[in-house]
Amino acid sequence: xxxxxxxxxxLEITVISGENLQENRKQPVKNNAFVNIKTDNSSCxxxxxxxxxxxxxxxxxxxKLIVDLPMHARHLTVEVQCKNSSGIKTVGxxxxxxxxxxxxxxxxxxxxxxxxxxRDEKGEKNGIINFSVRVKxxxxxxxxxxxxxxxxxxxxxxxxGSKNGSCGVVTGIPVYPGSY
Amino acid sequence: xxNCFSDVAGGQSAVGGTGxxxxxxxxxxxxxxxxxxxxxxxxxxxxxxxxxxFSLSLxxxxxxxxxxxxxxxxxxxxxxxxxAREGVGWLVVWRDRRSLELRLWCSADLVLLCFxxxxxxxxxxxxxxxLVGECSGSPVGHHWWLCFxxxxxxxxxxxLVxxxxxxxxxxxxxxxxxDPMTVLYSKEKDGSLKELSRTxxxxxxxxxxxxxxxxxxYYFETVQNLVFRVYDIDTQFHNQDVKxxxxxxxxxxxxxxxxxxxxxxxxxRSLTVDLVCGEQSSGQAHAQKFxxxxxxxxxxxxxxxxxxxxxxxxxxxxxxxxxxxxxxxxVSKTTEGGIVVPICKTEVIKNDHSPIWKxxxxxxxxxxxxxxTVFLLIVRKIQKSLLDLEKLHSAGIGANFFVPTAVGPKQExxxxxxxxxxxxxxxxxxxxxxxxxxxxxxxxxxxxxxFTASNGNPxxxxxxxxxxxxxxxxxxxxxxxxxxxxxxxxxxxKRFPAWGFGARPIDGPVSHCFNLNGSSSYxxxxxxxxxxxxxxxxxxxxxxxxxxxFGPVITSAAHIASQSLTNNxxxxxxxxxxxxxxxxxxxxxxxxxxxxxxxxxxxxIVGVGGADFKEMEILDADKGERxxxxxxxxxxxxxxxxxxxxDVQNGDVSVVRSLLAELxxxxxxxxxxxxxxxxx
Numbered sequence: 001x002x003x004x005x006x007x008x009x010x011l012e013i014t015v016i017s018g019e020n021l022q023e024n025r026k027q028p029v030k031n032n033a034f035v036n037i038k039t040d041n042s043s044c045x046x047x048x049x050x051x052x053x054x055x056x057x058x059x060x061x062x063x064k065l066i067v068d069l070p071m072h073a074r075h076l077t078v079e080v081q082c083k084n085s086s087g088i089k090t091v092g093x094x095x096x097x098x099x100x101x102x103x104x105x106x107x108x109x110x111x112x113x114x115x116x117x118x119r120d121e122k123g124e125k126n127g128i129i130n131f132s133v134r135v136k137x138x139x140x141x142x143x144x145x146x147x148x149x150x151x152x153x154x155x156x157x158x159x160x161g162s163k164n165g166s167c168g169v170v171t172g173i174p175v176y177p178g179s180y
Numbered sequence: 181x182x183n184c185f186s187d188v189a190g191g192q193s194a195v196g197g198t199g200x201x202x203x204x205x206x207x208x209x210x211x212x213x214x215x216x217x218x219x220x221x222x223x224x225x226x227x228x229x230x231x232x233x234f235s236l237s238l239x240x241x242x243x244x245x246x247x248x249x250x251x252x253x254x255x256x257x258x259x260x261x262x263x264a265r266e267g268v269g270w271l272v273v274w275r276d277r278r279s280l281e282l283r284l285w286c287s288a289d290l291v292l293l294c295f296x297x298x299x300x301x302x303x304x305x306x307x308x309x310x311l312v313g314e315c316s317g318s319p320v321g322h323h324w325w326l327c328f329x330x331x332x333x334x335x336x337x338x339x340l341v342x343x344x345x346x347x348x349x350x351x352x353x354x355x356x357x358x359d360p361m362t363v364l365y366s367k368e369k370d371g372s373l374k375e376l377s378r379t380x381x382x383x384x385x386x387x388x389x390x391x392x393x394x395x396x397x398y399y400f401e402t403v404q405n406l407v408f409r410v411y412d413i414d415t416q417f418h419n420q421d422v423k424x425x426x427x428x429x430x431x432x433x434x435x436x437x438x439x440x441x442x443x444x445x446x447x448x449r450s451l452t453v454d455l456v457c458g459e460q461s462s463g464q465a466h467a468q469k470f471x472x473x474x475x476x477x478x479x480x481x482x483x484x485x486x487x488x489x490x491x492x493x494x495x496x497x498x499x500x501x502x503x504x505x506x507x508x509x510x511v512s513k514t515t516e517g518g519i520v521v522p523i524c525k526t527e528v529i530k531n532d533h534s535p536i537w538k539x540x541x542x543x544x545x546x547x548x549x550x551x552x553t554v555f556l557l558i559v560r561k562i563q564k565s566l567l568d569l570e571k572l573h574s575a576g577i578g579a580n581f582f583v584p585t586a587v588g589p590k591q592e593x594x595x596x597x598x599x600x601x602x603x604x605x606x607x608x609x610x611x612x613x614x615x616x617x618x619x620x621x622x623x624x625x626x627x628x629x630x631f632t633a634s635n636g637n638p639x640x641x642x643x644x645x646x647x648x649x650x651x652x653x654x655x656x657x658x659x660x661x662x663x664x665x666x667x668x669x670x671x672x673x674k675r676f677p678a679w680g681f682g683a684r685p686i687d688g689p690v691s692h693c694f695n696l697n698g699s700s701s702y703x704x705x706x707x708x709x710x711x712x713x714x715x716x717x718x719x720x721x722x723x724x725x726x727x728x729x730f731g732p733v734i735t736s737a738a739h740i741a742s743q744s745l746t747n748n749x750x751x752x753x754x755x756x757x758x759x760x761x762x763x764x765x766x767x768x769x770x771x772x773x774x775x776x777x778x779x780x781x782x783x784x785i786v787g788v789g790g791a792d793f794k795e796m797e798i799l800d801a802d803k804g805e806r807x808x809x810x811x812x813x814x815x816x817x818x819x820x821x822x823x824x825x826x827d828v829q830n831g832d833v834s835v836v837r838s839l840l841a842e843l844x845x846x847x848x849x850x851x852x853x854x855x856x857x858x859x860x
Contacts, residue, residue: 097811115813
């Protein structure tokens with residue numbers, strides 16, 4: 001069995017809708033809002049939704065994104081931007097602590113519905129973002145490691161005095177699932 | 181305007197639930213619009229109540245005697261069905277055609293048999309006594325009475341079977357059995373019975389299945405007590421209409437009672453109760469049992485069908501649009517009397533001459549056969565029936581708006597260019613609250629009581645915690661009873677977590693979440709009585725302190741709910757917090773609530789005493805904004821309801837009970853949001 005990559009968790013995030021998004025603080029957003037989801041501060045590894053062309057300041061996306069969340073990540077960054085004639089503008093950002101959906105009291109694959117306050121670059125409140133998160137693959141449990149991953153290691157027969165005449169020793173490196 | 185929804189989630193939640201849902205603030209009712217509509221006499225429509233049918237069937241295990249020309253007579257159990265008692269066997273031995281020996285064997289808790297014969301021929305019964313009755317003389321031509329009683333006195337209220345032996349060779353008897361009819365009553369708060377319905381009379385049957393159904397409304401927030409009385413209708417009345425029958429003239433066979441909640445929480449919606457004899461029966465140690473009554477309830481299907489309509493308009497003339505207003509539609513129904521009742525409205529779309537609105541949802545049962553009127557800005561209207569709208573949709577054409585001119589005898593209407601199109605029309609069935617109950621969902625009641633010092637010394641009569649020796653419940657007890665009495669029927673194990681907060685248990689520091697039962701390991705008590713007893717003993721065992729913090733009890737309740745989800749249980753939790761004061765940790769409470777909002781949990785906060793609860797209203801999102809935690813997380817649902825309990829003595833309709841009315845909607849909102857369907 002191929003061990004799953006336990007360097008990250010796979011999250012299924014459904015970006016649902018936004019509420020009360022303002023542009024320039026006074027005017028409501030007209031249209032073309034979209035959402036970026038980042039798992040770290042760099043710009044690589046960003047997932048983006050489609051633009052909601054009609055939604056205005058209450059856009060609805062209902063779009064599913066699969067996000068790779070590294071094990072060490074403490075936050076998910078949800079950024080709402082909109083595109084208008086003068087370019088792309090950031091409407092607001094929410095930093096979602098991963099502990100809000102990885103809290104351990106609920107089942108691992110629980111469908112968490114979350115809503116966050118968005119704040120613009122100046123730190124002012126600018127609307128709310130609604131989305132849901134479900135962890136698609138739970139990392140292997142350390143307690144059950146031995147039981148769950150027990151398998152037989154087959155030793156490869158060492159070729160000795162074969163017809164080909166060559167003979168040698170192969171060194172095998174045991175692989176323990178779940179440990180890196 | 182009640183129950184009018186312009187958002188998809190709100191509209192859907194209105195079907196099959198009760199009460200008003202203001203979950204989405206963006207689509208909250210517009211006060212100006214409401215005031216306008218109210219001033220024109222359009223009242224809101226409140227009717228999300230499901231209707232139920234009943235059919236009753238009586239199970240009994242009376243006997244039919246087969247007489248065989250010979251010495252042995254076999255007596256068989258008649259009508260043995262599920263629910264009838266097993267383990268009764270009889271043997272009647274007819275010796276020499278002169279005497280009958282009745283032998284029976286049965287298990288210890290069953291009704292015993294006594295044998296009464298009338299060999300004297302005087303029409304009366306002679307009690308045989310004992311298990312076996314012997315008699316002498318020929319049984320032919322005499323009436324034999326068999327009766328079933330629970331003691332040997334031999335007198336009972338009903339269930340008499342009369343046998344007539346025709347002659348020695350005959351192999352069949354004429355059995356004259358009961359002709360039962362059931363009367364259904366509702367038991368009012370003062371204990372009086374109000375008759376609701378009567379079934380038909382089933383002739384000659386000890387296991388009747390009645391056909392007559394009764395439709396009644398189900399109110400989640402009240403305890404609906406039902407009483408069933410079965411009567412044997414005398415032959416002379418058989419041709420009369422059942423409604424005309426005088427019950428005093430009939431033979432009373434037995435009575436059963438239950439609550440409506442007990443019936444609907446069963447997975448097969450059918451409850452079997454024992455029929456007992458004796459009107460003032462509660463004093464008797466042994467109620468005589470006369471069979472069982474099975475009640476079956478069914479939800480009316482039509483209340484579950486919703487129609488989803490997407491409407492669009494074309495060519496709205498700008499000169500008619502007020503410069504500040506933006507178009508929206510109101511869908512109303514018009515009765516024959518011309519009264520217009522609004523059903524729902526779309527959202528407001530700004531500045532659009534060909535607006536397409538989000539879908540609206542209509543409940544078929546609300547509409548019935550009435551015509552629907554679609555108002556645009558109340559100036560123009562279109563009148564169609566639901567069927568016409570369906571046709572408009574399939575034909576893809578529009579219907580013109582017109583302006584009614586109210587002047588003059590001729591009510592002419594000016595037809596306008598703008599038209600209404602039905603973009604989509606679809607019907608679908610929505611699951612209701614009762615469906616989730618039938619699939620096994622339970623409501624778990626939890627309670628947290630404020631023991632802060634502001635309540636006053638419990639020994640003094642002016643304290644909110646004073647236990648009145650006359651038995652009159654104090655404010656805390658009143659709130660527990662109001663909520664607990666309704667919710668207990670929806671919880672199968674009747675074990676309720678109960679906590680106190682704001683006090684110092686014996687020799688300990690102040691605790692903001694201690695188990696009311698005094699235990700350090702588990703928090704549950706048994707039944708409402710258990711809560712009352714734990715509350716009273718806690719009053720003696722803790723010293724009131726403070727401050728008033730809700731965070732810890734909310735977090736405890738949230739843990740229980742999370743644990744239940746991890747165990748894949750079908751439970752929805754309801755936490756009742758009773759407090760006398762304003763909370764000290766408003767932000768921490770908000771944080772705990774935001775965390776808990778995504779769980780199957782609802783919180784009812786009842787304020788007792790005279791404090792100013794203005795701050796508490798912030799927690800109830802109906803009256804304010806969505807709750808926000810310190811980390812910027814916002815509550816996904818509004819799970820809190822708050823009500824101040826000002827007048828404990830007053831009123832039949834409890835304020836707290838009106839909060840309960842919203843609970844089915846909250847459960848439905850949680851389920852529908854997550855697309856959890858009831859599995860049967």
